[in-house]
Amino acid sequence: MFLSRCAAGAALVFAGAWSVAVMGDQGQPPRLKVLISVDMEGVAGAVTGEQLGPTGFEYGRFREFMTREALAAVNAARAAGATEIVVADAHGNGQNLLIDQFPMNVRVIRSWPRRLGMVAGVDDNVDALIYIGYHAGTNNTAGVRAHTFSSANLTRVALNGTNVTEGSWNAAIAGHFNVPVVMMSGDDAAIAEVRKAIGNIEAAETKKSLGFHSASSLTPEASAALIGERVRAALGRRAEFKPYRVAGPVTVDVSFKNYMPAEVLAYLPMFERTDSHSIRFRAKDMVEASLIMTFLGEYRIDITP
């Protein structure tokens, strides 16, 4: 995501996937609920703000390409036996995906703020989490549009002393609910970074990063085909993926691009100011940490309505 945050979550019921599923004890197909968190920076072809927000000259086209990649994941998940699918629009304003292009039995989570951010919709009933269009973290020297939660406002987010990406942070939230991340798509730097943090998940490399604003990319058609293939592979061996669990309490360090957020937040005893631009807080678990991060990104005294 970019601007003030990235986020994801959504849910829905498939009546159709039963033919490929193994019947359960009561003759019902086994339940398989999949959450797909969709960001945009990692979509094939996306390289600059021209593709990533409503003021960019290519944004309209890239909403279509983002939707195409998300649909590739949806259709592959259904083919792999998903009985319920939720898609979370987790980029920018959270209103990027063209929801009329999704099948009737998918739910789409949109806009912000929302609890659990990019992985809104995750809970104990979700069986697998998939990332589409994800990108590298803000401390990565490679990676197209590398940032963590907010390119405009944050220069570092660390969990228990280790810098996080959106992929590893969201994996820790999902891990709280015993939900494993099974697959991601994005550029080569993003995939390497997330795999290093949470393990060797399935991945679809949509492009190779040539810099912050350049890449050697697959075409949208090739990217969607690869995503479908890797989603099917991931769900086919989903039992091999373990939840990324970070035991509470957790310590979170946040560095701001500007000076004032750290100064003002440090008026609250729950925030320790660790340097001119940084604060630290403790949370009892990843859900509480996520809520505090959401507050840091969303609160303004003139927030409306």
Ligand SMILES: [Zn+2]
């Ligand atoms: Zn984004």
